[in-house]
Amino acid sequence: MAITADRISVPLSAGERLNGLNHIAELRTSHWGDSWPEVARFIEDLCDKRDAQYDENSRALAAIFFLARVPAARQALGPHALTLEEKRAVISAMNHFRAVVSLFPKRLTLPR
Template sequence: MAIEGDSMLVELTAGQRVAALNHVALLRAQLMGGNCENDVARFIAEMRDVTDSNYQDNKRALSAIFFLANIGKDRHSADFTDLTTDERNALIRAMNHLKAVVSLFPKRMTLSN
């Protein structure tokens, strides 16, 4: 019995997508020792790059991620390696949340003139 194309697709709510991404992150850590520290530290460094033409917006976006992770404003400038394990996990969960909801954005958005 083969699985037909459209029958393989399942609509997931934003919450289900977030839960799935977090579950995959836990499995990756358990099975593969998935240490994403370097990747997240690189992402944070890129968002804080003052030579980027979008530096101000990147800084605001990064602050929004820290806010979503319930990390206090006084810790928003901390390096990833300086965060506690709970803060790191919260940050990754917040990033997974954003990843899930961004995938639901409308496909063809336009800007007004």
């Protein structure tokens, strides 16, 4: 039996991808529980001053917190001190970056 559809997949906008990723995150929570410990580990890893890319990691983390609208004073408290709303906003911001990055051009080259 042949597939008669025009396309197997449909391109999604960044917003559609974000909505899908957030929906999947809700489903995962209901089936597998809270993944915040993994997110907290990720945040703590980006705060590791021994990492050679510490400055860039700090900027990336600041971008996530900025997109999540977490106030700077709250960011310094650590990932476990965030409120439930802030945690949800951070995960949504991370999903937003994932949605956008998936649309990046493939095989990027550095200009000369």
